[in-house]
Amino acid sequence: MATEGLRLRRLSRFFVTPCFPPGAGPDYVNACAAVDGPADPRAMLERLHAVEAAFGRQRVQRWGARSLDLDLLAADDTVWPDTATQERWRHLPEERRLHDAPDDLVLPHPRLQDRAFVLVPLRDIAADWSHPLLSWTVAEMTQALDPVALAEVIPQR
Template sequence: MAIQSGGSEVAAISLGSNQGHSLAILQGVVADLAATPASTLLACSRWYLTAPIGPPQPDYWNGCVLLSTALDPEVLLQRLWDLEHSYGRQRSERWGPRTLDLDLIFLGQQRWETPRLWLPHPRFRERGFVLVPLAEIAPDWIDPVSGYTVAQLLTQVDTTGVRPADIPHAPSATGIAQ
């Protein structure tokens, strides 16, 4: 695995699932992310239920995690794709149902534009299902593109379709079950 020479940076990762046992899948992938080499899990948002985008399908379970990592952005992205694959993700229908969807939202203040990876994620600013959980764990992160904090971006999107999941022992912003 490629390690950055400058030390660790904080990555925000958006998690989603609406096929299979979504809650168990998301809880499992949080543990898998915590076991990522050269990385430390810093925080995990609560879980949210979100109306899907695209064709008729079940609601999504969504959340975000913060990971301190020394991995190169492309290596971290590959780790996310490998985890998606291990949980049965099939890349067929755009905006279709999926067992697991992991998106790298930001990595510190890095800006990348390659065919495989854009940082920060190009559409996170318009997605309530990303901004609501992200604002729980990183409200003061400043988007290097817009200059706004996550909390400020959250005020600019419709979040009516994003509601907290009513589950016992949801993770707190520190990642510790309450």
């Protein structure tokens, strides 16, 4: 990360989680990190993708097998590219979520509030961060999740 001009500020514990989408491969190890880098979200994502590439990641298929997957979940209280786009992707009907993908970065990540494998590690480092459109903290979003989904996020020993 340092080679790409990124500085790690905080890192969560590591968690074993079922792969997503279900059946797409082996279980994952998930974590969240707070990272300093470019202020421009697109430039930050480009640097994260460069780190992935250094670890052999090839972006061939959406949700395909990968050696490393670094997602940009949020950038402080930035809504990118705009509120209407973020809300459109956040409210995308479930049947379209596996097939439709935005062609540009959307922040905060449109599914962040729905995913235990994201929120549990994020709670480790940013429990008080508040979603700029939902006005819920990470702790509140985590608490609202299905207990079955939460139980699938297991701290790695």
